[in-house]
Amino acid sequence: MHSGRAGDAGPARAAMPTVAAELPGVTSHRHPSPQQRRYADDVLGGPTDTERARLAAMAAVCDPTTIRVLDERGVGVGWRCLEVGAGGGSIAAWLADRVTGADADSTTGPATDAGAGHATRAGHVVATDVDTRHLDVLAGPELTVLRHDVTRDPAPPGGPFDLIHARFVLEHLPDREHVLDRLRDWLKPAGVLVVESIAAFPLDSSPHPAFRRAMLSIDEALAKTIGTDSAWARGFPGPLQARGLVDVGVSVHLPTTGGAGASAQCWALTLTRLRPHIRELDLAGDDTLDEALDCLADPAFFDLSFATAIAWGRAPDY
Numbered sequence: 001m002h003s004g005r006a007g008d009a010g011p012a013r014a015a016m017p018t019v020a021a022e023l024p025g026v027t028s029h030r031h032p033s034p035q036q037r038r039y040a041d042d043v044l045g046g047p048t049d050t051e052r053a054r055l056a057a058m059a060a061v062c063d064p065t066t067i068r069v070l071d072e073r074g075v076g077v078g079w080r081c082l083e084v085g086a087g088g089g090s091i092a093a094w095l096a097d098r099v100t101g102a103d104a105d106s107t108t109g110p111a112t113d114a115g116a117g118h119a120t121r122a123g124h125v126v127a128t129d130v131d132t133r134h135l136d137v138l139a140g141p142e143l144t145v146l147r148h149d150v151t152r153d154p155a156p157p158g159g160p161f162d163l164i165h166a167r168f169v170l171e172h173l174p175d176r177e178h179v180l181d182r183l184r185d186w187l188k189p190a191g192v193l194v195v196e197s198i199a200a201f202p203l204d205s206s207p208h209p210a211f212r213r214a215m216l217s218i219d220e221a222l223a224k225t226i227g228t229d230s231a232w233a234r235g236f237p238g239p240l241q242a243r244g245l246v247d248v249g250v251s252v253h254l255p256t257t258g259g260a261g262a263s264a265q266c267w268a269l270t271l272t273r274l275r276p277h278i279r280e281l282d283l284a285g286d287d288t289l290d291e292a293l294d295c296l297a298d299p300a301f302f303d304l305s306f307a308t309a310i311a312w313g314r315a316p317d318y
Protein backbone atom coordinates (compact mmCIF):
# COMPACT_ATOMS: atom_id res chain seq x y z
CA MET A 1 0.00 0.00 0.00
CA HIS A 2 1.14 3.53 -0.71
CA SER A 3 3.01 4.64 2.36
CA GLY A 4 2.05 8.30 2.40
CA ARG A 5 5.49 9.67 3.12
CA ALA A 6 4.93 13.33 3.80
CA GLY A 7 7.56 15.48 2.18
CA ASP A 8 9.51 12.51 0.84
CA ALA A 9 12.26 14.05 -1.26
CA GLY A 10 13.30 10.78 -2.89
CA PRO A 11 14.62 10.47 -6.44
CA ALA A 12 12.75 12.87 -8.67
CA ARG A 13 11.42 10.44 -11.25
CA ALA A 14 9.02 13.04 -12.53
CA ALA A 15 9.92 16.70 -12.64
CA MET A 16 6.73 17.69 -10.90
CA PRO A 17 6.01 19.30 -7.57
CA THR A 18 4.73 16.96 -4.87
CA VAL A 19 3.28 18.80 -1.89
CA ALA A 20 0.17 20.93 -2.31
CA ALA A 21 1.54 22.53 -5.41
CA GLU A 22 -0.23 25.37 -7.14
CA LEU A 23 -0.25 26.22 -10.81
CA PRO A 24 0.27 29.72 -12.17
CA GLY A 25 -3.17 31.20 -12.56
CA VAL A 26 -4.76 28.87 -10.01
CA THR A 27 -7.59 30.51 -8.13
CA SER A 28 -8.23 29.96 -4.43
CA HIS A 29 -11.76 29.33 -3.20
CA ARG A 30 -11.01 29.74 0.45
CA HIS A 31 -12.90 33.04 0.35
CA PRO A 32 -15.85 32.57 -2.01
CA SER A 33 -18.40 35.20 -2.77
CA PRO A 34 -21.28 34.91 -0.29
CA GLN A 35 -23.77 34.54 -3.15
CA GLN A 36 -22.23 31.38 -4.55
CA ARG A 37 -21.82 28.33 -2.37
CA ARG A 38 -19.48 25.68 -3.66
CA TYR A 39 -18.68 22.18 -2.45
CA ALA A 40 -15.67 22.92 -0.31
CA ASP A 41 -16.96 26.04 1.41
CA ASP A 42 -19.45 25.83 4.24
CA VAL A 43 -21.61 23.06 2.78
CA LEU A 44 -19.27 20.04 2.70
CA GLY A 45 -15.50 19.58 2.79
CA GLY A 46 -13.08 21.27 5.15
CA PRO A 47 -10.09 20.17 7.21
CA THR A 48 -11.81 18.67 10.26
CA ASP A 49 -11.37 15.17 11.67
CA THR A 50 -15.09 14.66 11.10
CA GLU A 51 -14.72 15.36 7.38
CA ARG A 52 -11.69 13.05 7.28
CA ALA A 53 -13.81 10.32 8.91
CA ARG A 54 -16.60 10.96 6.39
CA LEU A 55 -14.17 10.58 3.47
CA ALA A 56 -12.70 7.43 5.04
CA ALA A 57 -16.16 5.88 5.45
CA MET A 58 -16.97 6.81 1.83
CA ALA A 59 -13.77 5.10 0.72
CA ALA A 60 -14.51 1.98 2.77
CA VAL A 61 -17.89 1.61 1.04
CA CYS A 62 -16.91 2.55 -2.49
CA ASP A 63 -13.23 1.71 -3.05
CA PRO A 64 -13.70 -2.02 -3.73
CA THR A 65 -16.11 -1.29 -6.59
CA THR A 66 -14.00 1.57 -7.95
CA ILE A 67 -10.88 -0.59 -7.87
CA ARG A 68 -12.70 -3.43 -9.64
CA VAL A 69 -13.77 -1.06 -12.43
CA LEU A 70 -10.28 0.49 -12.74
CA ASP A 71 -8.72 -2.97 -12.75
CA GLU A 72 -11.10 -4.05 -15.52
CA ARG A 73 -10.05 -0.98 -17.53
CA GLY A 74 -6.50 -2.37 -17.47
CA VAL A 75 -4.78 0.24 -15.32
CA GLY A 76 -1.22 -0.97 -14.96
CA VAL A 77 2.44 -0.22 -14.56
CA GLY A 78 3.58 2.89 -16.42
CA TRP A 79 0.20 4.62 -16.66
CA ARG A 80 -0.03 8.36 -16.09
CA CYS A 81 -3.16 9.05 -14.07
CA LEU A 82 -5.17 12.06 -12.96
CA GLU A 83 -7.40 11.67 -9.90
CA VAL A 84 -9.77 14.66 -9.82
CA GLY A 85 -11.32 15.80 -6.53
CA ALA A 86 -9.25 13.17 -4.73
CA GLY A 87 -10.72 13.87 -1.27
CA GLY A 88 -8.98 11.60 1.24
CA GLY A 89 -6.80 10.12 -1.49
CA SER A 90 -7.52 6.42 -1.11
CA ILE A 91 -7.92 5.86 -4.85
CA ALA A 92 -4.94 8.09 -5.68
CA ALA A 93 -2.83 5.98 -3.31
CA TRP A 94 -4.08 2.75 -4.88
CA LEU A 95 -3.32 4.09 -8.35
CA ALA A 96 0.19 5.12 -7.30
CA ASP A 97 0.88 1.59 -6.12
CA ARG A 98 -0.61 0.12 -9.28
CA VAL A 99 1.21 2.30 -11.83
CA THR A 100 4.59 1.91 -10.13
CA GLY A 101 4.28 -1.84 -9.62
CA ALA A 102 4.24 -1.58 -5.82
CA ASP A 103 0.84 -3.26 -5.95
CA ALA A 104 1.37 -7.01 -5.76
CA ASP A 105 -1.65 -7.43 -8.06
CA SER A 106 -0.04 -5.45 -10.89
CA THR A 107 -0.23 -8.07 -13.57
CA THR A 108 -0.30 -5.77 -16.56
CA GLY A 109 3.47 -5.47 -16.79
CA PRO A 110 5.37 -2.54 -18.24
CA ALA A 111 3.24 -0.41 -20.49
CA THR A 112 4.22 -0.20 -24.13
CA ASP A 113 3.17 2.03 -26.98
CA ALA A 114 1.50 -0.92 -28.63
CA GLY A 115 -2.08 -1.99 -28.01
CA ALA A 116 -3.91 0.56 -25.95
CA GLY A 117 -1.16 3.08 -26.67
CA HIS A 118 -0.12 3.71 -23.09
CA ALA A 119 3.16 5.49 -22.55
CA THR A 120 6.48 3.91 -21.76
CA ARG A 121 7.26 6.70 -19.26
CA ALA A 122 7.34 5.92 -15.57
CA GLY A 123 3.91 5.62 -14.02
CA HIS A 124 2.72 8.63 -12.09
CA VAL A 125 -0.42 9.95 -10.39
CA VAL A 126 -1.54 13.56 -10.08
CA ALA A 127 -4.16 13.93 -7.34
CA THR A 128 -6.04 17.23 -7.44
CA ASP A 129 -8.56 18.90 -5.19
CA VAL A 130 -9.65 22.42 -4.34
CA ASP A 131 -8.67 21.51 -0.78
CA THR A 132 -5.67 19.21 -0.41
CA ARG A 133 -5.47 19.17 3.37
CA HIS A 134 -6.51 15.51 3.59
CA LEU A 135 -4.19 14.61 0.72
CA ASP A 136 -0.87 16.27 1.45
CA VAL A 137 0.45 13.35 3.49
CA LEU A 138 0.30 11.14 0.37
CA ALA A 139 2.65 13.28 -1.72
CA GLY A 140 5.79 11.57 -2.94
CA PRO A 141 7.84 10.96 -6.09
CA GLU A 142 5.09 8.85 -7.61
CA LEU A 143 2.14 10.97 -6.48
CA THR A 144 1.81 14.71 -7.04
CA VAL A 145 -0.75 16.49 -4.87
CA LEU A 146 -2.05 19.62 -6.53
CA ARG A 147 -4.44 22.29 -5.29
CA HIS A 148 -6.54 22.73 -8.40
CA ASP A 149 -10.07 23.72 -9.37
CA VAL A 150 -11.15 21.44 -12.20
CA THR A 151 -13.72 23.98 -13.38
CA ARG A 152 -11.25 26.72 -14.21
CA ASP A 153 -7.56 26.08 -13.54
CA PRO A 154 -5.09 25.24 -16.34
CA ALA A 155 -4.55 21.60 -17.28
CA PRO A 156 -2.59 19.84 -14.53
CA PRO A 157 1.04 18.98 -15.34
CA GLY A 158 1.88 15.41 -16.25
CA GLY A 159 -0.69 15.01 -19.01
CA PRO A 160 -2.04 14.01 -21.37
CA PHE A 161 -3.20 11.15 -19.22
CA ASP A 162 -3.73 7.42 -19.72
CA LEU A 163 -6.46 7.51 -17.07
CA ILE A 164 -8.60 10.26 -15.60
CA HIS A 165 -10.89 9.29 -12.72
CA ALA A 166 -13.36 11.44 -10.79
CA ARG A 167 -15.67 10.05 -8.10
CA PHE A 168 -18.48 12.10 -6.55
CA VAL A 169 -17.18 15.34 -8.02
CA LEU A 170 -18.92 16.30 -11.28
CA GLU A 171 -22.48 15.89 -9.99
CA HIS A 172 -21.68 18.60 -7.42
CA LEU A 173 -20.45 21.08 -10.05
CA PRO A 174 -23.11 23.09 -11.90
CA ASP A 175 -20.76 23.40 -14.89
CA ARG A 176 -20.21 19.64 -15.06
CA GLU A 177 -20.64 19.44 -18.85
CA HIS A 178 -17.85 22.00 -19.30
CA VAL A 179 -15.71 20.05 -16.83
CA LEU A 180 -16.32 16.87 -18.79
CA ASP A 181 -15.13 18.66 -21.94
CA ARG A 182 -11.97 19.59 -20.10
CA LEU A 183 -11.33 16.06 -18.82
CA ARG A 184 -11.86 14.71 -22.34
CA ASP A 185 -9.24 17.19 -23.63
CA TRP A 186 -6.71 16.06 -21.02
CA LEU A 187 -6.85 12.41 -22.16
CA LYS A 188 -4.17 11.05 -24.46
CA PRO A 189 -5.25 8.96 -27.47
CA ALA A 190 -6.62 5.66 -26.12
CA GLY A 191 -6.74 7.21 -22.65
CA VAL A 192 -9.53 6.08 -20.34
CA LEU A 193 -12.04 8.31 -18.54
CA VAL A 194 -13.96 6.94 -15.53
CA VAL A 195 -16.64 9.12 -13.92
CA GLU A 196 -18.62 8.13 -10.82
CA SER A 197 -21.68 9.93 -9.54
CA ILE A 198 -24.28 9.50 -6.84
CA ALA A 199 -27.75 8.67 -8.14
CA ALA A 200 -30.87 9.28 -6.04
CA PHE A 201 -33.29 6.92 -7.76
CA PRO A 202 -33.37 4.27 -4.96
CA LEU A 203 -34.46 6.75 -2.27
CA ASP A 204 -38.13 7.13 -3.17
CA SER A 205 -38.89 3.47 -2.57
CA SER A 206 -37.51 3.34 0.97
CA PRO A 207 -40.02 1.72 3.35
CA HIS A 208 -38.74 3.86 6.26
CA PRO A 209 -40.49 7.28 6.14
CA ALA A 210 -38.09 9.24 8.36
CA PHE A 211 -35.01 7.77 6.69
CA ARG A 212 -36.53 8.39 3.25
CA ARG A 213 -37.32 12.03 4.03
CA ALA A 214 -33.89 12.62 5.59
CA MET A 215 -32.03 11.13 2.62
CA LEU A 216 -34.19 13.07 0.16
CA SER A 217 -33.51 16.20 2.19
CA ILE A 218 -29.75 15.61 1.74
CA ASP A 219 -30.38 15.43 -2.01
CA GLU A 220 -32.54 18.56 -2.01
CA ALA A 221 -30.20 20.56 0.24
CA LEU A 222 -27.21 19.82 -1.99
CA ALA A 223 -29.21 20.74 -5.09
CA LYS A 224 -30.36 24.04 -3.58
CA THR A 225 -27.04 25.09 -2.04
CA ILE A 226 -24.31 24.01 -4.48
CA GLY A 227 -26.27 22.80 -7.52
CA THR A 228 -25.74 19.04 -7.16
CA ASP A 229 -27.61 16.99 -9.76
CA SER A 230 -28.15 13.43 -8.52
CA ALA A 231 -30.19 12.63 -11.66
CA TRP A 232 -27.30 13.40 -14.03
CA ALA A 233 -25.92 9.87 -13.77
CA ARG A 234 -29.24 8.34 -14.87
CA GLY A 235 -28.17 9.25 -18.43
CA PHE A 236 -24.79 7.49 -18.26
CA PRO A 237 -22.88 6.79 -20.46
CA GLY A 238 -24.51 9.44 -22.69
CA PRO A 239 -22.19 12.31 -21.68
CA LEU A 240 -19.15 10.16 -22.56
CA GLN A 241 -20.62 9.00 -25.87
CA ALA A 242 -21.42 12.62 -26.75
CA ARG A 243 -17.71 13.41 -26.45
CA GLY A 244 -16.66 10.72 -28.90
CA LEU A 245 -15.43 8.19 -26.36
CA VAL A 246 -15.60 4.56 -27.42
CA ASP A 247 -15.88 1.24 -25.57
CA VAL A 248 -18.22 2.97 -23.15
CA GLY A 249 -19.95 1.17 -20.31
CA VAL A 250 -21.79 1.65 -17.03
CA SER A 251 -21.94 -0.18 -13.74
CA VAL A 252 -24.24 0.68 -10.84
CA HIS A 253 -23.21 0.04 -7.26
CA LEU A 254 -26.04 0.01 -4.76
CA PRO A 255 -24.56 -0.54 -1.32
CA THR A 256 -26.69 -1.44 1.66
CA THR A 257 -26.83 1.21 4.34
CA GLY A 258 -27.25 0.03 7.90
CA GLY A 259 -25.93 -2.40 10.42
CA ALA A 260 -24.12 0.64 11.83
CA GLY A 261 -21.52 0.00 9.12
CA ALA A 262 -19.36 2.36 7.08
CA SER A 263 -22.18 3.46 4.76
CA ALA A 264 -24.43 4.29 7.73
CA GLN A 265 -21.55 6.19 9.33
CA CYS A 266 -20.92 8.16 6.14
CA TRP A 267 -24.57 9.15 5.75
CA ALA A 268 -24.95 10.00 9.44
CA LEU A 269 -21.95 12.34 9.19
CA THR A 270 -23.29 13.84 5.96
CA LEU A 271 -26.76 14.34 7.44
CA THR A 272 -25.35 15.95 10.56
CA ARG A 273 -23.14 18.25 8.48
CA LEU A 274 -26.02 19.31 6.23
CA ARG A 275 -28.58 19.58 9.04
CA PRO A 276 -28.38 23.38 9.38
CA HIS A 277 -29.04 23.78 5.64
CA ILE A 278 -31.85 21.22 5.73
CA ARG A 279 -33.50 23.06 8.60
CA GLU A 280 -32.92 26.49 7.09
CA LEU A 281 -34.52 25.32 3.84
CA ASP A 282 -37.29 23.59 5.82
CA LEU A 283 -36.76 20.28 4.04
CA ALA A 284 -37.27 18.09 7.12
CA GLY A 285 -38.13 18.60 10.78
CA ASP A 286 -35.85 17.94 13.73
CA ASP A 287 -37.91 14.92 14.84
CA THR A 288 -37.54 13.34 11.41
CA LEU A 289 -33.80 14.00 11.29
CA ASP A 290 -33.31 12.61 14.80
CA GLU A 291 -35.26 9.47 13.89
CA ALA A 292 -33.20 9.00 10.74
CA LEU A 293 -29.95 9.37 12.71
CA ASP A 294 -31.25 6.80 15.21
CA CYS A 295 -31.91 4.42 12.30
CA LEU A 296 -28.38 4.89 10.99
CA ALA A 297 -26.93 4.16 14.43
CA ASP A 298 -29.07 1.04 14.91
CA PRO A 299 -27.20 -2.21 14.13
CA ALA A 300 -30.55 -3.82 13.23
CA PHE A 301 -31.52 -1.19 10.63
CA PHE A 302 -30.97 -1.83 6.91
CA ASP A 303 -32.05 0.08 3.82
CA LEU A 304 -30.67 1.28 0.51
CA SER A 305 -29.43 4.82 -0.02
CA PHE A 306 -27.97 6.64 -3.00
CA ALA A 307 -26.62 4.43 -5.74
CA THR A 308 -23.27 5.07 -7.41
CA ALA A 309 -23.30 5.07 -11.20
CA ILE A 310 -19.89 4.50 -12.78
CA ALA A 311 -19.37 5.32 -16.46
CA TRP A 312 -16.26 4.75 -18.51
CA GLY A 313 -15.03 5.28 -22.03
CA ARG A 314 -11.83 5.43 -24.06
CA ALA A 315 -10.56 8.13 -26.35
CA PRO A 316 -10.13 6.94 -29.93
CA ASP A 317 -6.55 5.88 -30.69
CA TYR A 318 -5.50 8.30 -33.43
Ligand SMILES: C[S@@+](CC[C@H](N)C(=O)[O-])C[C@H]1O[C@@H](n2cnc3c(N)ncnc32)[C@H](O)[C@@H]1O
Binds near residue numbers: 039084086131167
Ligand atom coordinates in the same frame (compact mmCIF):
# COMPACT_ATOMS: atom_id res chain seq x y z
C1 LIG B 1 -17.63 13.79 -2.16
S1 LIG B 1 -15.94 14.24 -2.13
C2 LIG B 1 -15.27 12.82 -2.97
C3 LIG B 1 -13.84 12.58 -2.65
C4 LIG B 1 -13.20 11.41 -3.40
N1 LIG B 1 -13.26 11.59 -4.83
C5 LIG B 1 -13.87 10.12 -3.03
O1 LIG B 1 -14.72 9.63 -3.77
O2 LIG B 1 -13.55 9.57 -1.97
C6 LIG B 1 -15.79 15.49 -3.41
C7 LIG B 1 -14.39 16.06 -3.53
O3 LIG B 1 -14.35 16.93 -4.67
C8 LIG B 1 -13.61 18.09 -4.32
N2 LIG B 1 -14.02 19.18 -5.20
C9 LIG B 1 -15.15 19.91 -5.14
N3 LIG B 1 -15.16 20.85 -6.08
C10 LIG B 1 -14.00 20.71 -6.77
C11 LIG B 1 -13.43 21.41 -7.88
N4 LIG B 1 -14.07 22.43 -8.46
N5 LIG B 1 -12.21 21.01 -8.33
C12 LIG B 1 -11.57 19.97 -7.74
N6 LIG B 1 -12.06 19.28 -6.69
C13 LIG B 1 -13.27 19.66 -6.21
C14 LIG B 1 -13.96 18.31 -2.86
O4 LIG B 1 -13.04 19.17 -2.22
C15 LIG B 1 -13.96 16.89 -2.33
O5 LIG B 1 -12.70 16.48 -1.89
